[in-house]
Amino acid sequence: xxxxxxxxxxxNALVATASDTFKADIGIIDGCIAQLGLGLAxxxxxxDALGRVVTPGGVDAHCHLDQPMNEPIRMADGFESGTRSxxxxxxxxxxPFAAQAKGQSLRAAVEDYHRRAxxxxxxxxxxxxxxxxxxPHVLNAELPGLIREGYSSFKVYMTYDDLKLDxxxxxxxxxxxxxxxxxxxxxxxxxxxxxxxTKKLEAAGRVAPRFHANSRPMLVxxxxxxxxxxxxxxxxxxxxIVHVSGxxxxxxxxxxxxxxxxxxxxxxxxxxxxxxxxLGLDNSYMGARCVCSPPPRDKRNQEVIWxxxxxxxxxxxxxxxxxxxxxxxxxxxxxxxxxxxRHIPNGIPGLETRMPLLYSEGVLGGRITLxxxxxxxxxxxxxxxxxxxxxxxxxxGSDADLVIWDERPVTIRNEQLHHDVDxxxxxxxxxxxxxxxxxxxxxxxxxxxxxxxxKGRGQxxxxxxxxxxxxxxxxxxxxx
Ligand code: URP
Ligand code: ZN
Ligand code: ZN
Numbered sequence: 001x002x003x004x005x006x007x008x009x010x011x012n013a014l015v016a017t018a019s020d021t022f023k024a025d026i027g028i029i030d031g032c033i034a035q036l037g038l039g040l041a042x043x044x045x046x047x048d049a050l051g052r053v054v055t056p057g058g059v060d061a062h063c064h065l066d067q068p069m070n071e072p073i074r075m076a077d078g079f080e081s082g083t084r085s086x087x088x089x090x091x092x093x094x095x096p097f098a099a100q101a102k103g104q105s106l107r108a109a110v111e112d113y114h115r116r117a118x119x120x121x122x123x124x125x126x127x128x129x130x131x132x133x134x135x136p137h138v139l140n141a142e143l144p145g146l147i148r149e150g151y152s153s154f155k156v157y158m159t160y161d162d163l164k165l166d167x168x169x170x171x172x173x174x175x176x177x178x179x180x181x182x183x184x185x186x187x188x189x190x191x192x193x194x195x196x197x198t199k200k201l202e203a204a205g206r207v208a209p210r211f212h213a214n215s216r217p218m219l220v221x222x223x224x225x226x227x228x229x230x231x232x233x234x235x236x237x238x239x240x241i242v243h244v245s246g247x248x249x250x251x252x253x254x255x256x257x258x259x260x261x262x263x264x265x266x267x268x269x270x271x272x273x274x275x276x277x278x279l280g281l282d283n284s285y286m287g288a289r290c291v292c293s294p295p296p297r298d299k300r301n302q303e304v305i306w307x308x309x310x311x312x313x314x315x316x317x318x319x320x321x322x323x324x325x326x327x328x329x330x331x332x333x334x335x336x337x338x339x340x341x342r343h344i345p346n347g348i349p350g351l352e353t354r355m356p357l358l359y360s361e362g363v364l365g366g367r368i369t370l371x372x373x374x375x376x377x378x379x380x381x382x383x384x385x386x387x388x389x390x391x392x393x394x395x396x397g398s399d400a401d402l403v404i405w406d407e408r409p410v411t412i413r414n415e416q417l418h419h420d421v422d423x424x425x426x427x428x429x430x431x432x433x434x435x436x437x438x439x440x441x442x443x444x445x446x447x448x449x450x451x452x453x454x455k456g457r458g459q460x461x462x463x464x465x466x467x468x469x470x471x472x473x474x475x476x477x478x479x480x
Contacts, residue, residue: 006042008028008044010025012049016373018379024038047437053370060094060381062316063320066116076419086351088451090438091354100131105138122440123457134165134169152182174239188227193220209279240316243268250304250313265314269319269353289423349424361431412429440457
């Protein structure tokens, strides 16, 4: 048998997958993992990882890049800066959203989004769809075709005037997902309650950023989560509740699971590292930087989220990177004004900090195991969107998307991040680790100090059917 000629060998790695941790050399050919084992033949290039953990590159399955917004708002990151930032934080696959505007064809939204991404990305990417106008044509002609072509997940909103669907429309979308084996992601907040509370707050002159949190208390998330679960049960289809913020939504999801329902859940760094106080203790506008929905809650709810990460409640840990500059007329100060909270664009940046925050405070902080970290940040997102085993694991045949971790003190500073946002909500947080090297399909994109750009190296990935284990006692239509 001839000895394979490796382009690159990572030596002496402490390899972590979602199920195992073992010592191995990793031999790479043509951007893929060709061999795993001790004492591999020499490579054309070698990197010694002695004493360091190597995990799969992260799969950030919920981020927003260059998503069209209403004038004058514009996202700060497109595919170039967003994937640059991802790579420097150890993420090698991103899944942002091709959003349908009301009245627009879904296919036109996908084509437009491809134009935005083509030739720009530094790491691989797939698209989720956002369905905001589920007409009979969209449901019966466009969605089935798009699912077959690799757009097999779509988000629906229960809030936001431009995007929200009513319950009947959500049922229609869920039904299509069931028939065609797609994954529906649900933004669960009760729009009418939010509008009612917002009007009350406005009438009382309470319009500073911090009142955003008062306009979206946990019960509006709890009610919508409960309703989303009931709608999915009616159709008998799995759903994913995205960006879960605290105890009341968690309780609903635990209840659904205990009744055998196929309800998956995602959470994000903001619900571990921010609280409503980050939206401001006084009427200062600075809190606009942390306006996102659902809003961050309090320390007790952070603990609930940590527990859900540790005990398996959460399937995914995503950034929900939704990048808007703070001090900019196209960002958090629309038209250059300090506006009432209802007009502040919702969302915060987080692509680059997602993996280091969880590795440092979760794994090194003793809250989750290393294998669970891999499962949450890479393996499960790849499985949920049909990208596994090409993505999300370290195995022979998988893409050589790898992170070698440096365990060293790091203080998060926006000036050291690589997005195009003028702040990070995590400024000043002290971490104990950062990616020391990121490989994307065998190419070094980040070496711990320097980003290695190659715009356009990122490829579009077609998503397949979810391959995450069913949790339902009922027959599963979508998951095998
Ligand atoms: O505030 C948020 N989360 N903005 C991004 C859009 C979304 O709902 O995920
Ligand atoms: Zn959302
Ligand atoms: Zn989002």
